[in-house]
Amino acid sequence: MTTKETDAGADRLEELHKNLARIEELSERLVAAMSRKKALNSDLQGPGQELYTKAASAYVAELVESPSKVFENQVAYWSKALTHYAEAQKSLMQGSLEPPQDNTPADPRFAGDLWAQHPYFNFIKQQYLISAEAISN
DSSP, X not given: OHHHHHHHHHHHHHHHHHHHHHHHHHHHHHHHHHHTOOOOOGGGSOOOHHHHHHHHHHHHHHHHHOHHHHHHHHHHHHHHHXXXXXXXXXXXXXXXXXXXXXXXXXXXXXXXXXXXXXXXXHHXXXXXXXXXXXXXX
């Protein structure tokens, strides 16, 4: 019985060595492939970390300078967004598949007819414009 366990342990050890050698080989291939990687065109990339850092710094500075203004804007945003959501839910509960009243300004990004006529697309459009207004304020 001891001999069988020892033989099985030796087989496992040999398999472990093979696996470690394979991992080493694949790691070398990965490093070689990464070193040959072409640099990406930074003009085609999204905003970098520095933009988010500046935006967060400006937000914190505004919060410290006038916290009431920031909270008023947040309350106004949530009020508009939730009122719009409640109106859409009320319309759905009544069985009406009509979009709620749309008082949003004209926007060329939403020029298609479905943005005004289809309840789901109209809901998305209005929520987007409410959020955009909150961000710009």
